[in-house]
Amino acid sequence: MSWRMLWRDWRGGELTILAVGLIIAVTSITAVGFFTDRIERGLKQQSAELIGADLVITSSRQDVSDYIEEAREQNFEVATTTQFRSVVVFEEQLQLAEVKAVTEGYPLRGVLRISNTAFGPDTAITDIPAAGDVWVEARLLQMLGLAVGDAIRLGSSSFNIRKILRYEPDRAGDMFSVAPRVLMNRADLDATGLISAGALVSYRVLIAGPRDRINSYRDAIDDRLKQGEQILTFEDGRPELNTALERAQQFLGLAALISVLLAGVAVASVAYRFTSRHLDTGAMLRCLGASQRTIIQLFTLEMLWLSLLASSVGCLLGFVTQFGITELLDQLVLAHLPPPSFKSLLLGYATGIVMLIGFAIPPLLSLRRVPPLRVLRKDVAITPVSGWFVYGAVIVCMFLLLYWQIGNLGLVSTVLAGILVTLLILALAAYLLIAALNRLRAQVGVAWRFGLANISRRPASSVIQIVAFGVGIMVMLLLSTVRSDLLDDWQQSLPDNSPNHFVINVQSDQVAGITEYFDARGVSNTRLYPMVRARLVEINGQPVRASDYESERAKHMVTREFNLSWAEDMQIDNKLVAGSWWSSQDFGTPLLSLEARLAKTLGLQMSDVLGFDVNGTVIEFTISSLRKVDWDTFNINFFTVVPPGVLEDKPANWVTSVYLDAEQRQQLGQLVRKFPNITLIDVDTIMKRVRTIMDRVTLAVEFIFLFTILAGLAVLYAAIQANQDQRRFENAVLRTLGAKKTTLLLGLFAEFTTLGALSGLLAGLSATTLAWVLAETIFKFDYAFDISVALTGIVSGILIVVVAGMLGTRSVLTHPPIQSLREGAA
Amino acid sequence: MVDNTSRTFVEARNLGKQVTTREGVLTLLEKINFSAAAGTSVAILGASGSGKTTLLGLLAGLDVPTHGEVILDGRCLNDYDEDGRAQIRAEQVGFVFQNFQLLFGLTALENVMLPLELAQAPHPRKTAEQLLDRVGLGERLHHYPNQLSGGEQQRCAIARAFSIQPRCLFADEPTGNLDSETGKRIIELLFELNSEQGTTLIMATHDNNLSQICNRRLQLDAGRLVGNDD
Known part of the structure; x- marks a missing residue:
């Protein structure tokens, strides 16, 4: 009977908008569901491919031969990668690139794909570029107007572009790459002169082997890792990708839920009209002896069938729609996504049912209260369903859907309260x-x-x-x-005249030459800043552990490398918020001026003593001032600055930022030719x-x-x-x-x-x-x-x-x- | 009183209306012939379902006949489209309904101003205020229909009907939803204004007493004219 009622009401056109509301809600939820599920499964399936190995040790040390030898002794396959940013020079043009120098065997998991032309068919290859050759991403060719076969300069060496690099398994999506890739043979690296002491370089040892042995190897070396070294395994995948996925899930899920809420309003208004138009039917059924329960069952079943039909259509449309999202975000997170799975269908049907319960059923409940007397007198009053019940149902259902999408109780409560307050x-x-x-x-x-x-x-x-x-x-x-x-x-x-170029990786003996270069071209007052890489190892004599901190930012900051700089005077755009800047009497004393926000994140105060490992030696610095830094200015700034006379004997790298007009920019080729190891960032x-x-x-x-x-x-x-x-x-x-x-x-x-x-x-x-x-x-x-x-x-x-x-x-x-x-x- | 009784104002010629239903063709009206002179009042009598409202609708050009024609002030309504007929109504026709048919979103004043504005009459607000005052609602200009009693709503509807000084007024059971005392006062008002403006009045009713006030009576039965005391 409920099917017959549904058919009759559908023909009357009353339920069309209700069905459309449900379809919109289910489509938006499932479209997001299908898409994020594809990324999630992609990350799981490709976890080993995404690190190019079964186990990766990342290090900032140039010499990682100890790990390489140990892994070889255990009969694992081993390869290394060395990654850094540098400038590619072609004729007078410069382009920042992400260079990766690899050894034979790379990648140990997954394959490289290359092609002869930018958009031609690509093929899988197990080789790496031969000495003297590079494989580059197609966009580098577009940026510099290059073709396969052209020669480019990297540092002091010249390379032939031999192939177009179409896919590298351990690079993930476009979102994580600022500049185009240049893949080269590790054997060519030293000759380029690009790797100098203190340069910003990431070294990786890639290891592959039977998974049980890899796991025991991981356990064995875990305790021996040095400061700043990290192990990634096929089980961890890529944490930054997981974070991106989590954020996408939350944000897109929330966007879809706003549509669900609005569609719910449409469903509720149709349900109210439906109820008022069916009061007579309800009264007649009561007259004919139907119990309150039978009436509610009939109408609820009618709605349930409608919801299932609408959810099926919504799921189908969601399935089609996710291809649209995938197209728009193509290769942004992952280069290859697995086909959609049907897990999201469950979410679609659940959304349909939850919406029905939250938005359509509460108004319908007043049909239960229709007095049979209404068949004689239309003006008989009907007790409406309590407003608290109706709105309560909506809030509970929204809460459930939000929780399903976001999965964090605190965040769900905040978001729900935010949505309600905004709507009010x-x-x-x-x-x-x-x-x-x-x-x-x-x-x-x-x-x-x-x-x-x-x-x-x-x-x-x-x-x-x-x-x-x-x-x-x-x-x-x-x-x-x-x-x-x-x-x-x-x-x-x-x-x-805000700086529009950064010059990094400058060696101490090049400082004068670089200043001279800019002075000669009318770029006045170029000041280069030294920086010495160091790790925070102690605070007030206690060893620093990431696990001591709760916030993600604090964990990240204590494990990253710091760039300690020295200066006589404070940067003009900095502002002291505590303590005082040093005078010439303090030169040579290990004092430290710390950026105020970092101090707050790490819970540091004036006079705290921080022990930094600088090139193997721990130096203790006392915090003598806290500074507020305006990071938006593109001027060079540091979290940690010390007085002159403390770090000068350590290997330093110099850095500057300059404003260059179009003409000065044209001449940068000369600078790079003169100082091939420096890196220019536009x-x-x-x-x-x-x-x-x-x-x-x-x-x-x-x-x-x-x-x-x-x-x-x-x-x-x-x-x-x-x-x-x-x-x-x-x-x-x-x-x-x-x-x-x-x-x-x-x-x-x-x-x-x-x-x-x-x-x-x-x-x-x-x-x-x-x-x-x-x-x-x-x-x-x-x-x-x-x-x-x-x-x-x-x-x-x-x-x-x-x-x-x-x-x-x-x-x-x-x-x-x-x-x-x-x-x-x- | 204005004397304009010299000629025919409304005329039905062989008027018929049929509708097609699933069960077949249903005849609502058949071969209706009558005429009403300008300034006279005509009652259309008949039981429920006899076709009174259908006839009124056809005479006012709210619906189109299946057969025959309606001549209103010398113009055959069949020659006009819906907008043309609306124009004639805006200029010459007033309506009073059993259910008052006021627009609930508009105040009493706005309801009465409505036909004046549609006919682009000068000073609609002032005219509407005067008319509402005339029907005893001068203090209720800004009340909405649901704030008025049934009798007050019908007074407002009468003020609206007479606002454009129509040549012809159609009234469909104007007292049908009122108690007898209120109904009596409404009829008095209706005829008073009718007489003041010299309007031709065509009124559908099943009330014999009410029909006696009119100059003429037409009797309808099952869509046929069975009595005409012309």
Whole structure:
């Protein structure tokens, strides 16, 4: 019987919007689910490939022969990689590259893929580049206008580009690479002169063998690892990829849930209308002897069938949609993704059922309370279901879905509270806007008055529609207009001559030459800063362990290498917040000026003594001052600065940042030819790369938020459907009074234009406010209010709502007036 | 009182209406012929389902006949499309319904202003205020329909109907939803205004007493005109 009821109600068109709401929710959830599941399984399946071995030891020591020999003795396969950034020179052009020098056998797990042309067919290869050759990523060719066969310079050596490197298993996705790859043979490395003492280089020993032996080998060397060394195994995979996955899951999941919430509103409004239209059916069934339980069972089953059908469609659409997300984020996280699995189907059906329970069933429960007397008297009152129960059900269901997506109780509570508070604020703002607009009624013509009256007479429904669209448009505005505004404003907030190039890996004996070079080309006051690499090993005599700290940042900071610099004077853009800067009497004393935020992260205070391992010797420094550093300036700054006369005898590397105009930039080739070992980093190029990656991620997120707009449309249609009878009747009265079709159309246009404009205005104001908060609190610059954000919001709001609204109400205009008048007011 | 009783204002010629249902063709009205002179009042009598409202709808151009034609002020409504007929209604026709049919989102004043604005009459607000005052709702201009009693709603509907000084007023069971005392006062008001403006009144009712106030009576039965005391 429930199937028959479903079929009848479906033909009546009452349940279409409810089904559409469910489909939108399930599609958005499963699309994200399928995608993140693919990454998750990809990470698991390719864990060994992702490190290129079964076990990897990473070190900053140049000489890792002890590990190599030991692994060879145990009959493991061994290879090494040496990775660093350097500048590739081709004629007068320079390009920063990520260089990887590898030994025979690399990679031990997974294969390299190469091709002869940038986009030609690629083949797997077990070799590495021959001596004198390099394999490069295709984008390096594009950047420098190179072709296979051309010669490039790296440091003091020249190399032939022999192949295009299409895939290397241990590189992961594009998100993790700033510059294009150059793969070379380790045998060529020394001759380049690029590896000098203190240079920023990562050395890796790759080991492969039977997994049980690898595990016991890992246990054996675990305790012998030196400071700054780390073991990665096929079981750990790549922690940074797992973090990226977790964030993607949380963020995309949250984006999908906003659509679920809005679609839920549409489902709930249809369920309310459905309930009120079925009160007579309920009363008649009671009259015929059906128990309250039977009635609820019937209607619940009807909804359950609908939910299962809609969830199936949603899952199918989600499956198709995830290909869209994969296309947009192609190779950003992983180079190859496994095909989708069906695990997310479970999530899809669960979403359908949870939405049904949270949004559709509570209003239906009032059917249980229909008194049989209603068959005789329509005005018999029905006790409505308690509001607490209805809203409680919604909150519990949202909580469940959020928990499933995010999986962190604290974060879920915060996010849920944040969503509810935001929606309440938006609803209040929408209500005030409607009230303000209502005052204009006396000043406008008949059609506009009628349109405005339609909005103010159903304030709850109007507020819901405005907020539903407002949220969708706000997110879109934030992601598109405001995001680029924020980036532009931030870049513009930098002084015009902010440094745009970093020069690193400069040796002590090159400092004078480099200063001279820049002076000769009109780049004045070039100051090079020394830095000595050191590890924090003791605090106040106690050994430092990452496990002593709770925050991830603290754990990371204590295990990373510090660059200790020395200086007579404090950088002009630094500000002392505690202690005092040293005088010439203190030169030679191991004092330390520490960046204030780092001190806070590590719980360090003035006069604490920090022991740093500098090239094998532990030197104890006493904190004598804390500094606030403005890292946004692109000036060279250090967390740790010591007085002159302490570290000068240690191997130092020098670094500087300079502002170069277009002409000075052209001449950089001469600098690199003169000092082949130095590395030049062009800030503009890096910013462009970051923007490209951000654009791709944003596009994918926008794609998910499209469902929010669709859910907003479902809310609008649910509201239109709820008032359809009333609209027909009112249009019939207007027709009777002599209104022409154009007047009726203008009335509808006025109503939807106003709704759209209010949604857009609300969205524009909220997006601008959020941007302002972001600028003030995170980016730390003055946000320039942009009126075009609000205007874009209003125009998009009007366009979407007017088109959808007019389409949704067109049947109202064609309904014969005499019929509507007979039926009377709904 | 305005004297405009010299000529026919409404005329039905061989009027018929059929609708197609799943069960077949259903005849609602058949071969209706009558005319009403300008300024006279005509009652259409008949039981529920006899076709009174359908006839009223056809006469007012709210629906189109399957056969025959309606001539309103010398114009055949068949020659006009929906917008053309709406224009004629806006200029010449007023309506009073059993269910008052006020728009719930608009105040009493806005409801009465509505036809004036549609007809682009000058000073709609002032005219509406005067009319509401005339029907005794001068203190309730800004009340919404749900804040008015049934009798007050019908007064408001009457003010709305007379606001454009229509040449013809159609009333469909105007007292059907009111108690007898209120109904009586409403009828008095209706006829008072009718007489003041010299309007042609066509009223559908099943109330014999009410029909006696009209100049003429037409009796409908199952869609056929069975009595015409012309």
